Amino acid sequence: MNEKINIGVIGLGHWGPNHIRVFNNFHDTKVLAVSDINPECLRRAADLFPSIQIESDYKNILKCKDIHAVIIATPTSTHYQLTKEAILAGKHVLCEKPLCQSSKQASELIKLSKERKIILMIGYIFxxxxxxxxxxxxxxxxxxxxxxxxxxxxxxxxxxxxxxxxxxxxxxxxxxxxxxxxxxxxxxxxxxxxxxxxxxxxxxxxxxxxxxxxxxxxxxxxxxxxxxxxxxxxxxxxxxxxxxxxxxxxxxxxxxxxxxxxxxxxxxxxxxxxxxxxxxxxxxxxxVEEPLKSQNYHFIQSIKSKEPVFWEDKFTYGVxxxxxxxxxxxxxxxxxxxxx
Ligand SMILES: NC(=O)c1ccc[n+]([C@@H]2O[C@H](COP(=O)([O-])OP(=O)(O)OC[C@H]3O[C@@H](n4cnc5c(N)ncnc54)[C@H](O)[C@@H]3O)[C@@H](O)[C@H]2O)c1
CATH class of the missing domain: 3.30.360.10 (Dihydrodipicolinate Reductase; domain 2)
Incomplete structure (x- = not known):
């Protein structure tokens, strides 16, 4: 994949805006759209990033054909459902830690991502x-x-x-x-x-x-x-x-x-x-290097090379x-x- 990778960020609380900053500083990625259910977070995002499309419903991000990958930075209890929907919508996913709390759900998501040839990465930032x-x-x-x-x-x-x-x-x-x-x-x-x-x-x-x-x-x-x-x-x-x-x-x-x-x-x-x-x-x-920058760079390289992140599957299941x-x-x- 040589073209720019377009990103959607779901969840604009404390952590989500850091992903926007990092992806906007890479030369080969662009944050096209962001979503949050909290209008205050959307207002703040509109002020900080005026060129980005703002969505109150994440499903609009998943429907958008121009978006290749999504970042899920919502509370943990929502990760399983959002990750599943994103994989089914054909988007590569970087889900914040932890992916979920149940090993059954983790193996389901890992299996689904493999079947659909989707890169599924978890934010094990350390x-x-x-x-x-x-x-x-x-x-x-x-x-x-x-x-x-x-x-x-x-x-x-x-x-x-x-x-x-x-x-x-x-x-x-x-x-x-x-x-x-x-x-x-x-x-x-x-x-x-x-x-x-x-x-x-x-x-x-x-x-x-x-x-x-x-x-x-x-x-x-x-x-x-x-x-x-x-x-x-x-x-x-x-x-x-x-x-x-x-x-x-x-x-x-x-x-x-x-x-x-x-x-x-x-x-x-x-x-x-x-x-x-x-x-x-x-x-x-x-x-000294910013871990979020290295992590997100790895995500983009995995998408480009179509190579899954090396520790996924067994590693995520184990955690x-x-x-x-x-x-x-x-x-x-x-x-x-x-x-x-
Ligand atoms: N890797 C790290 O070092 C690190 C640091 C902080 C947080 N995190 C992870 O990031 C995630 C978010 O943490 P946070 O501190 O930003 O939490 P937060 O509560 O500040 O923000 C979460 C945001 O998600 C929004 N949201 C909830 N459901 C939504 C939905 N269906 N659609 C769109 N938006 C929705 C909320 O309105 C809120 O603004 C968590 O999984 C957390 O574990 C990781």
């Missing part, structure tokens, strides 16, 4: 984050040895969602990161949460996961926390690292630290001795399966749920 990409490269180089565990914290005061809990809204990022770094899906999950602001919608969730090869993982998410944090610690047998997304200069720190069990024998029996080492801390160079299992565990007060 897979385009420079720090996370650096960590993936470091792990692939093998210097860390065997990974023991991962732990992440993602907190802030708001924004509070009304349609999904904090795990579905926030932990989807950490699960996509963990599944990608470990190239696997956890066997088990257990999640505890509490709803302080809205009945039945957990504002704070603590999640434990068990990945293959005895890798343990933990995620804390909350939109009811005084401090904004996006952090991760990874501990392996040869090295350790931390990631702090809010540290713009040096988000990744590599620690030459660790502990080994050494068996020693003395006259009066065998002893286990723990030997520890503490070497240098290295701050690798991390190129959705974990989200579904977290909800099950939350509803059963932290019950250990096997992810089949």
């Amino acid at each position: 897979l385009y984050n420079s720090g996370i990409k650096k960590i993936k490269t470091l792990l692939d180089e093998g210097d860390f040895g065997d990974i023991y565990y991962l732990s992440s914290t993602r907190t802030n005061l708001g924004p509070v969602r009304k349609d999904v809990n904090a795990a579905i809204d926030l932990a989807v990022h950490d699960i996509s990161i963990f599944n990608w770094l470990l190239e696997s899906v956890p066997y088990y999950v257990s999640a505890h949460g509490a709803s302080y602001l809205q009945s039945g919608i957990q504002d704070v969730v603590f999640i434990n996961l068990r990945y293959p090869n005895n890798v343990l993982a933990n995620i804390e998410v909350s939109w009811l926390n005084p401090k904004k944090a996006r952090q991760m610690t990874l501990v392996a047998n040869k090295k350790m690292l931390t990631w702090d997304d809010l540290n713009l200069n040096s988000p990744v720190a590599i620690y030459d630290k660790g502990a080994n069990v050494v068996s020693t024998s003395a006259d009066y029996g065998n002893f286990l001795h723990i030997s520890m080492w503490e070497g240098d801390v290295r701050l690798p160079k991390v190129e 959705t399966k974990v989200l579904e299992s977290i909800n099950r565990s939350l509803n059963e007060y932290g019950k250990l749920v096997e992810i089949a």
